[in-house]
Amino acid sequence: MDTLVSLRGLSKSFAGVQALDKVSFELRASEVHALMGENGAGKSTLMKVLAGIHARDAGEIEIEGRAVDVASPRDAQALGIGIVHQELNLMRHLSAAQNIFIGREPRRGLGLFLDEERLNADARRLFARLNLDLDPRTLVADLTVARQQMVEIAKALSFDSKVLIMDEPTAALNAQEVADLFRVVRQLREEGVGIVYISHRMDELRQIADRVTVMRDGRTIATVAMADTDVAAIIHMMVGRALEENLRGAPPDTARNEVALEVRKLRRGAAIRDVSFSVRKGEILGFAGLMGAGRTEVARAVFGADAIDGGEIRVHGRAVRIRTPQDAVANGIGYLSEDRKQFGLATAMDVQANIAMTSMSRLLRLGMFIDQAAIARTADGYVRQLGIRTPSVAQPVKLLSGGNQQKVVIAKWLLRDCDILFFDEPTRGIDVGAKAEIHKLIDALAAQGKAIVVISSELPEILRLSHRVLVMCEGRVTGEQDARDATQESIMRLATRCASSATH
Ligand SMILES: Nc1ncnc2c1ncn2[C@@H]1O[C@H](COP(=O)(O)OP(=O)(O)OP(=O)(O)O)[C@@H](O)[C@H]1O
Ligand SMILES: [Mg+2]
Incomplete structure (x- = not known):
């Protein structure tokens, strides 16, 4: 050879x-x-x-x-x-x-x-x-x-x-x-x-x-x-060890929890066509669908990153106007982007700055001085919790491996303390061990009462995390399933059942 x-x-x-x-x-x-x-x-x-x-x-x-x-x-x-x-x-x-x-x-x-x-x-x-x-x-x-x-x-x-x-x-x-x-x-x-x-x-x-x-x-x-x-x-x-089986038990009963986010008839050109859904506190809603189905578009629209043509967004029962990501964050909505280079990170800056950047006001001492030690300590805590591999929190993010950069994005959003979180392809490029950790982390956030939407193109990940699964195709919601009834096959059927191809 x-x-x-x-x-x-x-x-x-x-x-x-x-x-x-x-x-x-x-x-x-x-x-x-x-x-x-x-x-x-x-x-x-x-x-x-x-x-x-x-x-x-x-x-x-x-x-x-x-x-x-x-x-x-x-x-x-x-x-x-x-x-x-x-x-x-x-x-x-x-x-x-x-x-x-x-x-x-x-x-x-x-x-x-x-x-x-x-x-x-x-x-x-x-x-x-x-x-x-x-x-x-x-x-x-x-x-x-x-x-x-x-x-x-x-x-x-x-x-x-x-x-x-x-x-x-x-x-x-x-x-x-x-x-x-x-x-x-x-x-x-x-x-x-x-x-x-x-x-x-x-x-x-x-x-x-x-x-x-x-x-x-x-x-x-x-x-x-x-x-x-x-x-x-x-x-x-x-x-260097066998990985423990990381399965989720029966999804918790969240049916009586308060609705944290409700989206009604959201529209944006051909990308989002009358999309409605809601997420309760403590619930993990999975967004399944093929690439281009419109899942990221929905997240971006709710987050104020793209303008919408129509529709209503209610947060904790109150109609809100979200025109910019700042509006979204002010309403407690966070979005962990699938494209970390474009939205997630200032790669020339170091790990601690990236983690703390958007939460500076909470880390200010006496409202005036940047408490460098507190920032370093906080960042260090996340580095440990998420197993971010870096020589120190002062390392520029661009020098980290791809998967470790993704973990920095997650740390940054965890610190912002939003109670409605969109995770867009949260474990893309993340190794098997860290992926299991991130899954556990998302479970834990839900258990703390956060309302979570997970967008993933990996069906096993959708099935592992979701309490309820929403399936999209060509900008429309084509179905919704309780996680207990969902299978890879049932989701794929809904994911390919677009208006244009549903001829029966
Ligand atoms: N230009 C650089 N300067 C400093 N450290 C670097 C640089 N490039 C990589 N490293 C470090 O070298 C180590 C190996 O990184 P590498 O990018 O090769 O990992 P990888 O196996 O590709 O990981 P991943 O699966 O996350 O992409 C990491 O600790 C990383 O932080
Ligand atoms: Mg790599």
Whole structure:
């Protein structure tokens, strides 16, 4: 079997953090090699070293048996290494095609003019290969997170890569999009490409991985063939112990609790069509549906992030006017966004500032002085409670691993003390151990009397958390189920029962 990439004894440390400690890793042609490990284990760092983004402190990199020095992303591209990053990195004001070919756009007229036609035709060809129906001229700002991810994949493929690194490519994709992506991945494998696949979704391993390498604390624990192992064994290697079964008991009876939030006939263009629902204190309402069903739109509208065309919002029985997120927060409504880069975090600032930022007034001593020690203490408490992996609360958030950034967003909202909380994809990109912790935390918040809405594209998560499930399709509510009656099948039926397709 041809070895494409061989990494030996790679080490990398950042100020105060040994991210990689003598890691070895090997990738063959025509294989999908999954890289697994908890948040902060070193997966992204290892792949960034291979992709020329980080310089290694020690160790060797061989490509097809030849020792190489990958000193820059350009070097990596020339060596046929393409990477799709965990965080989206597209320019929002440029088109999809311009993003793909940025810095190497086809030109005409002696190179004086951009050849728009060829640019778009080239992009169209890449999209066809990905089975993606998308006009290359569309601005990235107008694309859903899922489609932006697909553009990133098209970009990585555009370098004729023989090594393709995908860092959590499916985190934002729905079941259909994942199936499409897997078809492309298998096709590339067929063509001889070696694929490094990073994911926290255990159920994907069986479907796509040929081999698995598990990392923990910056070291490689083992590399095994998928055929010789199972998910339980992999989790054990990841966390160093077996995970206790984390099931919810019977949902509490909240039928007589006060209605905390009631939304009546909410409308916003084609995205939200007469959506009504209510959540009681202590209740967890699950919002299920396929990507694009309108769940995030509803949350954003209630939170005042988008203007509405009509409808009524009542908080604790009182009609309220919410025009901005500030209005929402003033009414005790919090929204943990699915896109942490856009809404959730000031990534250049440190952990404590991000956690405390919006709750400053409560942390002011004598109303005047910022009590730095109190902020640090509070932040430190959340770091411990949520198991945020950071050398200190003074670490800039952008230096944390993806999953740990997500936990900082959660800490920030917990501190704000809202009593109505929308969690939008709360465990996307979060490792199995931390995910169980966050589930317990959401249970606990409900038990304290908070009214909670959880939006999730993972049906097991919806079933695990919800007391009641609301299903949406194409901007409408297509059904509601008591958690005791809901199954993956019943939810999927409702999720695909849109007005346009319900012909009976
Ligand atoms: N640029 C950086 N500066 C400082 N520390 C960093 C930097 N990049 C990563 N780290 C640290 O290195 C460790 C490994 O991070 P890495 O991003 O590789 O984890 P990961 O396995 O990809 O985790 P996740 O599943 O959360 O994405 C973490 O402790 C992280 O905080
Ligand atoms: Mg990562």
